[in-house]
Amino acid sequence: MNGKEIKALIKKKRLFQWEVAEELHINEFTLSRWLRGSTSKKQEEEILNAIERLTQKE
Numbered sequence: 001m002n003g004k005e006i007k008a009l010i011k012k013k014r015l016f017q018w019e020v021a022e023e024l025h026i027n028e029f030t031l032s033r034w035l036r037g038s039t040s041k042k043q044e045e046e047i048l049n050a051i052e053r054l055t056q057k058e
Helices: 003-012 017-024 028-036 041-057
Strands: none
Touching: 003 017, 003 028, 003 041, 017 028, 017 041, 028 041
């Protein structure tokens, strides 16, 4: 999954990037940088897990 696909997923789940970043305990700009470049498998996994946790809270 690339950065554009992750951004689309965040939008589809009606979340904001800052919420995902907060869940990951990183700065919003760091997440943005990750999504602009190529994310490692570990980063991708962490982001997807954070999205899952946030959507379960609702």
